Amino acid sequence: MMLLLVMVAAVAWAQAPVPTPEPAAAQAPPTAASPAAPEYAGSETCQTCHEDIYRDFAANAHHRVETEKKRGWEGRACEACHGPGAKHAESVEPADIRQPEKIPPVQADKTCLSCHRNQTTHVGRIQGGHARSQTACVSCHSVHQKQTRKTADDRNRQCATCHTSAWAEFQKPHRHPVNQGAMSCLDCHNPHGRTMIAQPLRNNFNEPGCLRCHGDKRGPFAFEHAPMRLEGCSACHEPHGSANPRMLTRPDVRFLCLECHSGLGANRTGVGGVPPAFHDLRSERYRNCTACHTKVHGSHVNRSLLR
Amino acid sequence: MKYPYWPVILMLASPAWAQTQEAKAEPAQEKTEAPAEAAEQASEEESPQPVTEKAVWSAEFGYRFRGDVHGDFSAYRSVVNLGEGPKLFHFNLILPSSGKLFDRLELRGDSWGGEPYNTSSLFMERRGLYRLDVRYRNLAYFNQLPSYSLNRQSSDLRRRGNDAEFTLFPGRGITPFFAWSVDSGTGAGISHFVADINEYAVAGTLADRTDLFRGGIRVERSRWHLTLEQGGTRFHQDDSFSDARAGSNPGNRSTPFLGETLRLDQLSQTYRVRGNTIYSKGLITASPAHWVDFTGQFLYSRPSVDSTYNADALGRFVSRNALVFANALRGMTFVEAKQPRTSGSASVELRPFERLRLVETWMTDRLHNASGIVGAETLPVPLDLITGDRLTWNWSSQQLDGFFDVAPWLTVRGGHRYLWGDASTRAPNLTGPNTAELKRHTGLLGVVARPATKLRFQADYEAAKGDGAQAWFRTSLNDYQKLRSQIRYQPLTTLTLHANVQALENRNPSPLGGYDFLSRSTSIGVLWAPERLKGVVASGSYARSTLRSDISYLEPQVLQPQRSFYRENAHGVTGLMEWNGAHLGLAAGGSAFVSSGSRPTRLYQPVGRVVAPLRPGVSAKAEWRWHGLTEPFFALEGFRTHLFVFSLVVGGK
Numbered sequence: 001m002m003l004l005l006v007m008v009a010a011v012a013w014a015q016a017p018v019p020t021p022e023p024a025a026a027q028a029p030p031t032a033a034s035p036a037a038p039e040y041a042g043s044e045t046c047q048t049c050h051e052d053i054y055r056d057f058a059a060n061a062h063h064r065v066e067t068e069k070k071r072g073w074e075g076r077a078c079e080a081c082h083g084p085g086a087k088h089a090e091s092v093e094p095a096d097i098r099q100p101e102k103i104p105p106v107q108a109d110k111t112c113l114s115c116h117r118n119q120t121t122h123v124g125r126i127q128g129g130h131a132r133s134q135t136a137c138v139s140c141h142s143v144h145q146k147q148t149r150k151t152a153d154d155r156n157r158q159c160a161t162c163h164t165s166a167w168a169e170f171q172k173p174h175r176h177p178v179n180q181g182a183m184s185c186l187d188c189h190n191p192h193g194r195t196m197i198a199q200p201l202r203n204n205f206n207e208p209g210c211l212r213c214h215g216d217k218r219g220p221f222a223f224e225h226a227p228m229r230l231e232g233c234s235a236c237h238e239p240h241g242s243a244n245p246r247m248l249t250r251p252d253v254r255f256l257c258l259e260c261h262s263g264l265g266a267n268r269t270g271v272g273g274v275p276p277a278f279h280d281l282r283s284e285r286y287r288n289c290t291a292c293h294t295k296v297h298g299s300h301v302n303r304s305l306l307r
Numbered sequence: 308m309k310y311p312y313w314p315v316i317l318m319l320a321s322p323a324w325a326q327t328q329e330a331k332a333e334p335a336q337e338k339t340e341a342p343a344e345a346a347e348q349a350s351e352e353e354s355p356q357p358v359t360e361k362a363v364w365s366a367e368f369g370y371r372f373r374g375d376v377h378g379d380f381s382a383y384r385s386v387v388n389l390g391e392g393p394k395l396f397h398f399n400l401i402l403p404s405s406g407k408l409f410d411r412l413e414l415r416g417d418s419w420g421g422e423p424y425n426t427s428s429l430f431m432e433r434r435g436l437y438r439l440d441v442r443y444r445n446l447a448y449f450n451q452l453p454s455y456s457l458n459r460q461s462s463d464l465r466r467r468g469n470d471a472e473f474t475l476f477p478g479r480g481i482t483p484f485f486a487w488s489v490d491s492g493t494g495a496g497i498s499h500f501v502a503d504i505n506e507y508a509v510a511g512t513l514a515d516r517t518d519l520f521r522g523g524i525r526v527e528r529s530r531w532h533l534t535l536e537q538g539g540t541r542f543h544q545d546d547s548f549s550d551a552r553a554g555s556n557p558g559n560r561s562t563p564f565l566g567e568t569l570r571l572d573q574l575s576q577t578y579r580v581r582g583n584t585i586y587s588k589g590l591i592t593a594s595p596a597h598w599v600d601f602t603g604q605f606l607y608s609r610p611s612v613d614s615t616y617n618a619d620a621l622g623r624f625v626s627r628n629a630l631v632f633a634n635a636l637r638g639m640t641f642v643e644a645k646q647p648r649t650s651g652s653a654s655v656e657l658r659p660f661e662r663l664r665l666v667e668t669w670m671t672d673r674l675h676n677a678s679g680i681v682g683a684e685t686l687p688v689p690l691d692l693i694t695g696d697r698l699t700w701n702w703s704s705q706q707l708d709g710f711f712d713v714a715p716w717l718t719v720r721g722g723h724r725y726l727w728g729d730a731s732t733r734a735p736n737l738t739g740p741n742t743a744e745l746k747r748h749t750g751l752l753g754v755v756a757r758p759a760t761k762l763r764f765q766a767d768y769e770a771a772k773g774d775g776a777q778a779w780f781r782t783s784l785n786d787y788q789k790l791r792s793q794i795r796y797q798p799l800t801t802l803t804l805h806a807n808v809q810a811l812e813n814r815n816p817s818p819l820g821g822y823d824f825l826s827r828s829t830s831i832g833v834l835w836a837p838e839r840l841k842g843v844v845a846s847g848s849y850a851r852s853t854l855r856s857d858i859s860y861l862e863p864q865v866l867q868p869q870r871s872f873y874r875e876n877a878h879g880v881t882g883l884m885e886w887n888g889a890h891l892g893l894a895a896g897g898s899a900f901v902s903s904g905s906r907p908t909r910l911y912q913p914v915g916r917v918v919a920p921l922r923p924g925v926s927a928k929a930e931w932r933w934h935g936l937t938e939p940f941f942a943l944e945g946f947r948t949h950l951f952v953f954s955l956v957v958g959g960k
Contacts, residue, residue: 064434064478102760104715106664118532120525123590123602126654127668132708133765133793134718134755148401149413149430160848162793164830165807168850168879171900173386173910173936179898181417182424182446193602207608213446213466215490215517216544218582220610220646222678224698226732229674230779243875243900243908245385245452251906251940255871259822260780262860280864285506290460292501300580300614301640301680303696306501307576307616 038084045089046078054078059146081111081143100143105136112137124193131193140191153181159191166240175241187212188239208232210239221298225305227260228297254281257289361960366398367928369954378936378946381451381461386910387934388449389950394420396954410434423447438474443467448492452944464494464513482525491516498548500574500620502636502684504627507558507571511548515580517541523588531593540610542582550574564625567632573621582612603653609645616640616682633685640682640692648674664710666722671703702728708751720753724769730779746777747784766792778815781822781858787813805832805848820859820868828852830879840886847882847896854904874904883914892918897932909937924959928952 043066047054057063057077066077073080081100088097100108116122116137125131140158150158156178160167166185170178177183185191188209210233211218217228227235236256237247250256261277279286290296295305373391376383395416402412409431416427426444431437444467451461472486493514500509521538550556553572560569586608593601620636652670659665676698684690708722728745749771756764770788778785790810797803807830815822830850837843856873883896897913913933920926935947 104712104718104757106712106718117594117600118527118530118592120532120534120590122532123534123592123604124652124654126600126602126656126666127652127706132720132753133767149415149428151415151417152426161803161832161834162795162805163807164805164832164848165809165828165850165852167832167848167881168828168830168852168900171879171881171898171910171912172877173900173908177424177446180424182426182444212488213468213490215542216492216515218517218542218610220582220612220644220676220678222612222614222642222644222680223696224676224732226698226730227780229676229698229700230702230730231783235780235782243877243902243906246450250871250873255873258860259782259858259871262781262858277863281862282864291499292506294460294499294501300578300612300642300644301616301682303694307618 039086040076040079041085041089042075043078044075046085049092050078053144056146057144060142060144061147062143100136100138105134105139108136108138112141121192124190126193128190128193130191151181152178152184152187155184155186156181159185169238169240172241172243174243174245174247176239176247178240217297219298221295221300223299223301223303223305225296225298252287253289254287362403363401363958363960364399365956365958367396367954367956369394369396369928369952372951372953374949374951376946376948379944380946382936382944383934383946383948384449385452386936386946387948388423388447390421390423392421394418394422394952394954396952408433423449432477435476435478438477439471440474441469441471443469448494460496460498462494462496462513464492464496466490466492480527482527483522484525485522486520488519489516490519500548500550500571500576500618502618502620502624502638505569505571505624505636507550507556507574509548509550509556509571509574509576511546511576513546515542515544515546530595532591534588534590536588536590538586538588540582540584542580542584542612544578544580546578548574548576565630567623567625569623569625571620571622574619576618576620578614578616580612580614582610584608584610598658600656601654603651605651607647607649609647611643611645614640614642614644616642636685638682638684640680640684642678642680642682644676644678646674646676648672662712666706666708666710668706668708669704671701673701675699696733697731698733699731700728701730702726702745706751716757718755720751720755720767722751724749724751743779744777745779747771761797763795764793766790781815781817782824783815784813785815785822787811801836801838803834806830817859820870822856822858824856826852826854842887844885844887845883847880850877850879852877852879872905875902875906876904877902887918890920892916892920892926894918906941907939909935911935918956924957926956928954928956930954 043054057066062077065071065073065080066075068074071080079085081098083098085097088094100111113122163185169175176188178185207218219228233239236249238244238249239247242248244251248256250259258277277289281287285291293305294307295302299305299307301307370393371389371391373389396418398414398416398419400412400414402409404410405412411430411432413430414428416425418425419427424444424446426442428443429439429441431439446466446468448462448464448466451463467489468491469489470486471488472484474482474484476482491514494512495510496513497508497510500507518541519538520540521536523534523536523538526533550571551573554570556571559571586606588606589604591601591603595601616639618636618638621634622636623632623634624636625632650670650672652668654666654668657665657667677695678697679695680692682692684692704724704726706722706724708720710718710720712718726745726747726749729742730745731742733741749769751767751769753767754765758764768788768790771784772786788811790808792808794806795803807828809826809828811824811826813822813824828850829852830848832848833846835845852875854873854875854877856871858871859868860871861867862869878901879899881896881898883894885894886892894916895914897911899912900908900910902908911933912935914930916928916930918926918928930950930952932950932952933947934950935945937945
């Protein structure tokens with residue numbers, strides 16, 4: 001209820017204008033008190049040479065930087081990211097202008113983050129893999145191009161340009177329908193950051209992202225199968241693709257089960273291996289564990305996961 | 308067509324438009340030599356207009372022919388599942404501003420007309436006022452593979468997902484949002500009715516649905532951001548299995564068991580599950596000073612489930628332990644399960660010096676699953692069931708990373724991660740809880756190098772030593788090393804090369820034989836658009852992977868140690884060569900996956916395509932695909948077939 005009140009109050013306050021993002025210190029607009037500050041040329045000057053870019057940029061979300069006074073860069077949107085351009089306009093030398101694609105990613109990202117740092121999508125950015133490997137924002141995002149909403153296929157192809165190994169796994173017979181464009185890499189992965197080591201994307205933050213679609217595996221179950229909670233789905237499945245049916249990590253179900261339920265009490269782990277299997281595997285009917293243990297993801301009814 | 312003269316008008320108008328462009332281009336070149344004057348002139352010119360000033364639309368529709376499927380049709384449906392018939396392969400509509408209602412409206416859809424995967428989306432926005440984003444998808448899930456059907460489990464389901472999010476005042480400092488998501492599955496399947504050692508395959512219907520409602524508010528300021536969200540889910544599942552074919556169930560035994568012929572004559576088995584969750588979530592990011600960033604997340608959820616199970620079976624059944632026979636089995640169970648869960652994480656990035664960054668991350672996740680079960684069963688021995696079960700799990704992680712810029716083109720990283728936790732579960736047939744602890748120290752190293760603007764290399768390595776380490780399961784990461792490296796090189800503006808190397812080695816030693824796991828993957832990718840061959844684009848990738856797993860287990864019937872081996876040596880190739888000429892477009896390529904080892908597999912999917920523009924905005928397309936799966940160890944699972952698609956692609960502004 002308290003949250004509801006806060007939300008209602010906030011809606012009333014919502015008409016307040018957006019606070020002007022603090023521009024990167026190196027790019028702050030010059031003031032009269034700083035005569036030595038570099039000079040700005042204005043976007044129209046940029047347009048004279050970079051006509052195509054400017055045309056596309058007009059259909060990009062960043063174009064509002066050009067038109068909205070409150071952001072502090074009205075008429076100078078190009079220089080909001082590229083820095084003062086008067087010198088470059090005069091010399092026409094590439095070296096006289098800041099080019100985010102050609103400077104270290106950490107520095108390039110500072111420009112983007114000067115506006116985008118404090119947004120929901122960037123929660124978890126600090127511990128994300130792309131931040132760790134210094135993959136720049138402009139590696140995936142286009143600041144200039146005219147904007148259309150990307151399809152799942154567009155996104156997948158973009159990810160595949162770097163993640164070729166993952167793309168190869170989707171060529172296996174049993175896989176999620178990423179190749180067909182029915183799913184996007186972003187359905188399971190958050191490229192901006194992560195919240196947990198074990199699962200790249202968490203549904204509502206603390207559930208495996210797989211449960212967004214596989215809701216019948218969510219539970220809670222009266223009788224849980226511990227690996228579902230402790231290790232996640234990838235304990236038994238290869239989510240990108242597998243040569244084994246149902247994307248299992250082994251072709252034979254019994255081996256998959258026996259690797260934990262082996263009865264080897266001497267292993268140093270506590271949860272796996274209990275209970276050990278006592279069935280006679282010489283009998284065909286015991287070689288497929290899930291023939292009887294049908295509810296391997298957890299059962300609402302039976303402790304042995306039989307029904 | 309409503310406006311049949313559009314293409315003609317466009318054709319006539321385009322030369323005039325082209326002349327205009329050329330006329331503009333010339334002074335632009337001159338202006339580069341005199342920027343000051345250029346600025347003055349440019350200000351007088353008309354500013355470029357956003358592309359969305361005009362409505363843009365496109366669609367592709369046609370017919371797919373499928374050749375005879377040689378081999379197993381169920382395997383074809385399980386892997387490919389593309390059918391024959393008229394299809395709407397794609398449609399897209401972008402409308403420009405309509406005045407007060409929206410600034411932009413985009414409607415898109417793919418693969419309609421009985422396709423296994425179809426999607427659609429609607430996006431509407433009025434800048435500063437609202438944003439509506441709706442997405443729908445319908446996925447077919449068919450699985451009936453001979454190698455897996457030894458346990459006769461199969462399913463033919465449709466999973467439908469619908470996500471709608473409505474945001475108020477996007478782009479402003481405070482944005483309330485409301486969202487509703489639906490995920491549902493319906494269809495038929497074959498499962499098993501199991502009671503004691505009586506086990507029969509039965510057909511049934513499956514239905515489940517999850518509704519997620521959430522709403523909240525995002526506050527974005529220049530130095531901090533806060534998202535508060537309150538949500539809940541409602542879940543129901545209704546599965547029912549039945550068999551009314553007296554004496555004809557395929558699981559019936561023809562041979563007597565202790566002189567009795569066991570059989571299933573009639574069955575009615577139902578699961579009725581109702582669940583709900585409420586959760587509260589908070590996200591925060593803050594940059595109180597230029598040298599520090601902070602992010603944090605917190606979520607508390609409390610899912611609960613009530614379920615009712617009913618089974619009523621007639622036939623001839625046996626209880627293994629009591630050696631009692633009966634003509635009827637009945638069972639009814641009422642269950643309630645709750646799982647309060649608390650999760651949180653916090654990270655801080657400190658930049659004490661320009662070249663140094665320190666990142667400290669802490670995470671925790673804690674859940675407690677408790678359930679109560681009341682029921683009665685005849686198996687066929689009458690049994691009253693009053694019991695409960697529980698699972699507790701506490702897991703935490705702390706990680707410190709340091710990044711140092713040795714040079715503007717070189718950054719090295721070092722760090723340490725510590726995982727710890729405990730779990731407790733009450734295992735079947737044991738009276739006490741089964742507890743386990745997690746404890747693992749991991750060292751982290753990394754390097755990112757950009758020796759040239761067109762060359763980039765990165766590598767990450769982490770290792771954990773097993774001494775004193777504890778893991779949840781025998782196959783969990785224990786004593787392991789992991790390497791990931793990637794190199795990207797762009798020798799020409801038209802040529803980009805990628806290479807990836809990944810390796811994971813994991814061991815879990817044990818006196819009776821431990822667990823050894825090794826996987827390696829190497830892949831390269833290329834994208835080439837030669838300048839001299841205008842319209843030609845070639846892309847491709849090749850991946851080589853090996854996987855080796857050895858683990859010991861006790862053969863249950865003789866209690867002798869045995870080894871479980873799994874091997875996979877795989878090659879994967881994808882490629883596409885495209886040529887888009889003025890009057891014709893050609894494309895050829897496809898993918899292949901070939902593996903040997905425990906389950907040798909060959910999957911070939913070549914493709915060829917011809918596109919012929921008929922008139923402006925209209926082109927004809929013909930496509931051929933071939934799908935072939937071969938598995939030497941599972942010969943019955945192979946299939947091969949041709950697919951032909953003839954379609955028209957239309958579009959305009």
